[in-house]
Amino acid sequence: MNTHDIAVIVLAAGKGTRMKSDLPKVLHPMAGMPMLGHVLHAARTLNPSKTVVITGYGAEKVEDYCQKHFPEAEFARQTEQLGTAHAIMQAESVLKDFTGTAVIVYADIMLSTRPDVLPTLMEQHSSNSNGLTLLTANVPNPTGLGRIFLKNNIIVNVEEKDCTPDQRKITTVNPAIHAIPSPLLFKLLKLVKNDNAQKEYYLPDIIALAHQNGAPVITAEVPSDRAELGMNSRAEVAEMETVWQTRKRAEAMAAGVTLVDPKTVYFSADTEIAPDVTIHQNVVFGAGVKIETGATILPFCHIEGAHLQRGANVGPFARIRPTSVVGENAKVGNFVELKNATMGAKASAGHLTYLGDATVGEHTNIGAGTITANYNHKTHAKAKTVIGNNASVGSNSVLVAPVTLGDGAYTGAGTVVRKNVEEGSLVFTTPDLITKTGYSK
Template sequence: MTDIPVAAVILAAGKGTRMKSDLHKVLHPVAGRPMLLHLVAAVDALAPARKVVVVGSGRDQLEAALAGHDAALAVQEPQLGTGHAVQQAEAALAGFSGDVLILYGDVPLVSAATMRRMLDRLHAGDAPAAVVLGFRPADPAAYGRIIADGDGRIVRMVEYKDATADERAVTLCNSGLMAVAADDLFRLLARVGNANAAGEYYLPDIVMLAAADGRASAVIETGAGEVAGVNSRAELAAVEAAWQQQRRAEAMADGVTLIAPETVYFSYDTEIARDVTIEPNVVFGPDVRIASGARIHAFSHVEGASVGEGAEIGPYARLRPGAEIGRKAKVGNFVEVKKARLGEGAKANHLSYIGDADVGAGANIGAGTITCNYDGFLKYRTEIGAGAFIGSNSALVAPVSIGAGAIVGAGSVVTADVEADALAVARGRQQQQGGWAARFRARMAERKAALKGK
C-alpha cells in the first residue's frame, strides 16, 4: 500500500456567492490560514505524487495562494457538476497510475489520517471500486444519502433531489470525498450522464456505474465536524469555532493551562510548550512560539513572536512580528514590541513602544518610553545595553545606542549615543520662582471679581 502513488484532486471552482466577498471562497481563513491551504497541508502529509486544484472564477487569486505548493491548476468552465469538475483534472493526471483522492476546497478540516483510512479501505481484501467518506449530521438536510449493508458495502447512493422518501430517511450522508484508483476514475466518469433534476454530472454516479459492472464500492464514516463545509460567513464562523475548540483541548492535553479556554484563540501554527499559562482573552496570530513556564496575561495579542522560558507578557500587551522576548523577561500592560529583542530578565512594564531595537539582559525600560524608529521614510535601530535603565517618558531617537549600565533620566529625548555607565539627561532645566503661584491666584481672583461687577 505504501508504494502506491497518491494524487489529490481538490475541487475549488464554485463561485461562493453566499460569502458575498471579493475574496475567493476557499481562501477565507480558518485559524489564520486559507481553507484551501489547510487541505493542501493535510494532503502533503501523505507525500502525494501530484496535486490538482480545479478552479473556475477567481483563478488569479488561487494561483497566487498556491505559489510554492507544487499544485497544477485545471479550469472548469462552465460548471456542470462535481463529476464534470473532476474530469477537468484528467489532463493534469495524464500518465498517472495510482490512487486519487477527491477533496473539496471548502471542506478544510479533513485530516491526513482520515485520507489514509480512505486509501487503506480502497486496498482492502474486497477491493472496492471506490471509497466514499460518509458522515451522520445532526440535521441531514439536503445531503445525498448512502444506503449500505452491514459491512459498509454501498447498495445505493442518491442525491437528495432524486431520493425517495424512504431514502431521505437514511441518516448516513455523502460528504462528497472519495478515493478511487486513477485507472477506474476517468473511465467511469466518461459514462456519467446528466439525466437528473439539476441536469448536472454527479461524481457519486460512478459508484452505481461500477456496481452495474459487478464491482461494489465501500463507505467509511467520520464525524460531521471533520467534513463541515463552508458556503457562508456563518458556516465559516462555525468551522473556526470547531477548529479552535479542538486546538484548545489539544493544548490542555499537552500541559498548557488555559484559565478560560473558550476565550483563547490560536493560529494554525501556534507552538506552546508545557507549563505555559494563558489567561482569558488572548489571541495568537501566525508564527508564535511560547517556551515552557511563560505566562501570557489577559487581553494580549501575540503574532510573529517568540517568548522565552518563564517570561511574562501583558496584560494588554501586543507582540508584533519579529518580537523576541528572552528568558524571564517582562512585557507589561499597554506595551507594544515590534522587530525587537528583549534579553534575559529585561523589563518593559508599562505604556511603551519598543520597535526595531535590541534590549540587553536586565535592562529596565521606564513607563512611557518609545524608540523613535521611523523618520517617515526609513526604519532605524536602537541598541540598549545590558543593565541599562531608561527613565519614564523618554524618547530614544534612532539610530542610537545606550551603553551597558547607563541611566537615561526621565523625560529625556536622546538623540546621541550614551556611554556605558553614564547618566544622560536631555530635557529643559527646571526653574522655580517662589510665591509666584499665590500671586497669580490673587491677581486672577481680582480680575474675575471686577468682571462680575460690570
C-alpha cells in the first residue's frame, strides 16, 4: 500500500498489574528494548502516514519514550480504563480526516513484530479494502484463549469459557491485530456496548457488528508461539525473550555468524553482526553493538554500545562499555574493561586493564594491570588519556588523565604518569630497592 493509505494504532494504555511494577507495562524491556519499541519498529515497516499511540497508565513516561525514539508518533490518552474498544475510540480525533486503512496492534503482543506477520495481514487486506481483515494465529496450545472460527459461514470469536468441547479443540485464536478502513472502524466502535460484568467496551465485538452492518470480514492466518500473544507478567516476558533469542540466534547463524554454543549467547534488539564473526560461549550483547566481519569474541564477555571492527579479538572475560571502538585486528584480552575508549588497529591490551576515556594508537601495547585514572573524585570531572601509535605502556602503569603519550613512547613497569610524555621517550620511576640479607633466618 501507499504511505498515505495506512495509519497504525498502537494500544499502550494498560498498567500491567501482574508486573508488580510502577513502570508502565509497555516500557518493560524485552531483548534490551521496551516492548513498545519492538512494536513501533514493526509499524515503521508499513511506512504509515500516521502512528497513533494510545496511552493511559504512566502516559507521560510512555509519551516521553516515544518522543525520544519514535518522533513520528502522535498520542491519544485513555484517561479511564474502559476496555480496548474504548481505548481505540480515543484516536478518533487524531484520525478525523484520515480515510485510509487503520492497522490495530498491541504494544504487549510481539506477534506483530515478526517480519512475516504484518505483510501477511496487509496482503490479505488488499483484497478486502472495504472490510475488516482479522489476523488469526494458529497456536499449538490455546488453553485459556478465545477461539475464532466459522459458524454458519460467519466468522465468530468465542471466549474459551463459552466454547463447546468441539470448539475447544480449535487451535485458531484472535490476537486482535486488525486492518480496517478508518471510517468503518470508528462507525463500528460507536456501536459497541458495555453490557458485560466489567462494564467495558471490547474490540472483538466489532467482528459481529461488521457482519451485521454488511461489511465483509476475512482472516489472514499465521502460525504463532503462545508467548507472542501477550506479555502480562514478568514470567511471560521471560518466555517471549526465550522465543525471541532462539529466533535471533538462528537468523545470525543463517547469515554466516558462528555461534559455538548458541543457547548461551544473548542478543539485543539492535545487535548488528556481519558474516564470518565467531562468538563463543556465554556472551551477552547490550544495546548498540556493531561487529564487523572476521571478529572473534571469546567466552564470558559483555559488550554494550560498542563497535568491533574487522578482525578484532575480544576476551575471554572482557567488558566493552558504551562508545568504545576496538579497531581492526586489535586485541582486548581477559579481564580488560573499555569505557569510551578507542583501540587503534593492531593495538593490544591483553590482561587485567582498565581503559576509560582513552584513545590508544595503532600497534600500541598496553601492559597487564594498566589503569587510566580518568575520574577526579573532588571535581567529579572526567579527563582523557591519549596514547600514540607504536607506544608501549609497562605493566601496572597508572596514567593520570589528562595526559598524552606520544608516538613510540614507553613507560616502565609500575610507573605513575602525571605529565605528557614526548614522542619516542621512555619514562619510569625508580624507587630504591632495599635488600635485607638474612631476613628469613
